[in-house]
Every structure is written in structure tokens, then in C-alpha cells.
Amino acid sequence: MSSAETNQEEANKWLTDLWWGVKCADEERDYYNNSAANYENFSAILGWIAPQLCMEGITKYETISGTQIPRDGRAIDIGAGTGLSGQALRDIGFTGQIDALEPTENMFVQAQPKNIFTLWYHELLLENKETSVPSNTYDLVYSVGVFSDRSAKSGCLKELVRLVKPGGHIAVNCLKRFWHGYLEVAAHNLQGEGKIEIKHVELFEKFHHHTKSVTVILQKNCK
Known part of the structure; x- marks a missing residue:
């Protein structure tokens, strides 16, 4: 071999x-x-291109809606890992502060030489439990490959809503089956409660191992 x-x-x-x-x-x-x-x-x-697909979803939403997510704003990477998604955000012209929520110390050690993140919150994203990240802080809250049926389940979406500013955006890239099987229901529930609007859902045929993924863009209501 x-x-x-x-x-x-x-x-x-x-x-x-x-x-x-x-x-x-x-x-x-x-x-x-x-x-x-x-x-x-x-x-x-493995050909994992989810960070790029997340950013592609953001830019397509911006083009279609005519809405620009501030490139000099403040963002937080949920499940920041080694910084691949943070670098992808930089690559589409984001110049503002990026913070990280990443529970795995050794992953963040790998990220530190990239000098992408300002603040690091060493915490798990769990259902029915708030993190120590301040509310209404970010122009963009994004996650790539975090939501699944293992740990960051659909109920965690409301925590992302708490962190984003009124009028700010949330971008989530996950496997298609997790969106349709879990996260879509949570998003529609939050929309029904008047907390967010589902703005854009972009399906990508290629992810890795012939699986499909989606990038979902949500906007927090200003009320």
C-alpha cells in the first residue's frame, strides 16, 4: 500500500x-x-470544503438579498476548531474581530499561530445551557460542521440567537440530513416565536464522501 x-x-x-x-x-x-x-x-x-461552502452561502445571500453583512463588524466562530472556518471568513474580506467558542484545547492550540481569533471561550455548546459569551454582541455568528445528532443538537440554535445582535445574522453549515432532520424544525419554531427570520437556504451537492450539505442564513429580529 x-x-x-x-x-x-x-x-x-x-x-x-x-x-x-x-x-x-x-x-x-x-x-x-x-x-x-x-x-x-x-x-x-477527505476533501472537506464546508468552511468555503458556508462563506459561499453567505455571499450568495448577500447578492440575492442586497444585504451586506459588515466586513468590519464582530463575529464569533462556534466550534472554531483549528481556524479553518475563521480563515475562510477572512478570505471573503472580513476584517473585524473574530472570537472563538471552542471546547477542545488541542484544536485551539493548532489555531493560535494563524492569529485569527481575539477571544477564546473554552466551552461546550449544549442544549438548555447558556455559555458565558455575552448576549447581543455579534454582527455574525457562524458555525461549520457543528450541528449534528451527537452534541450540538438543534436546541442549541437558540444560544446562537442569544449571541447575535438584533438585526445581525447567523450562518450555519451542516449536513443536509441534519438540517431536514433536526435543525429546520428548531429554526421554524424560533421564527414562529418572532425571534428570527429564515433568510436563505443554500443546498450544496458536494461536501465530502458524496454527502450533501446546506448553508442556512438566519437574521435576528430587532424587536
Whole structure:
């Protein structure tokens, strides 16, 4: 077996063990903590382009709606990992402060040399539990690959709503099946309560391993 084949096999196993072996938030945090040094290499091998798809969803929404998310505003990366999504946000011209909510210390160690993040909140995103991040703080709250049926479940969406400023935006990229199976219901419930508006849903055919993903753009109501 060639080195490329070995690397592919290791990356495939890493992803399979994550999807089918990790069952809760603590297990997920430990899994990422133990594999942080290999995370970006595995992501590249697997063709993980979710950060770029999240930003593509943002820019398409801006073009269609005529709304511009302030590039000099303040943003927070939910599940910031090693900074891949933060770098993707910089790549579309965001010059403002980016903070990070990332519970896994070793992932954030990998992110620090990129000098993307200003503040780091070392906390898990959990249902029915507020983080220490201040309310109504951010022009943009975004997450990439965070929402799933393992730890950051659909009930966590209301925490993102708490963090964003009135009139600010939330961008979430997740697997299509998590959107339709879980997160869509939570978003419609929050919209029904008058807290947000669902502004844009962009379906992407390519994600990795032939799976589909969506980028969802929400806006917090000003009331």
C-alpha cells in the first residue's frame, strides 16, 4: 500500500469512528482533542470544503438579498476548531474581530499561530445551557460542521440567537440530513416565536464522501 493510500485509509477511519463511534458531547470533545494534530491533514484528504461552502452561502445571500453583512463588524466562530472556518471568513474580506467558542484545547492550540481569533471561550455548546459569551454582541455568528445528532443538537440554535445582535445574522453549515432532520424544525419554531427570520437556504451537492450539505442564513429580529 502506498503512503497516499495509507493516509486515505487513516482519514476514512477517523471520519467513520467520529460519525459512528462518538455518542455525546464529552466523547466528541475528547475525540477532537486526541486527533487535533492530524485534523487539518485528514480534512484535506477527505476533501472537506464546508468552511468555503458556508462563506459561499453567505455571499450568495448577500447578492440575492442586497444585504451586506459588515466586513468590519464582530463575529464569533462556534466550534472554531483549528481556524479553518475563521480563515475562510477572512478570505471573503472580513476584517473585524473574530472570537472563538471552542471546547477542545488541542484544536485551539493548532489555531493560535494563524492569529485569527481575539477571544477564546473554552466551552461546550449544549442544549438548555447558556455559555458565558455575552448576549447581543455579534454582527455574525457562524458555525461549520457543528450541528449534528451527537452534541450540538438543534436546541442549541437558540444560544446562537442569544449571541447575535438584533438585526445581525447567523450562518450555519451542516449536513443536509441534519438540517431536514433536526435543525429546520428548531429554526421554524424560533421564527414562529418572532425571534428570527429564515433568510436563505443554500443546498450544496458536494461536501465530502458524496454527502450533501446546506448553508442556512438566519437574521435576528430587532424587536
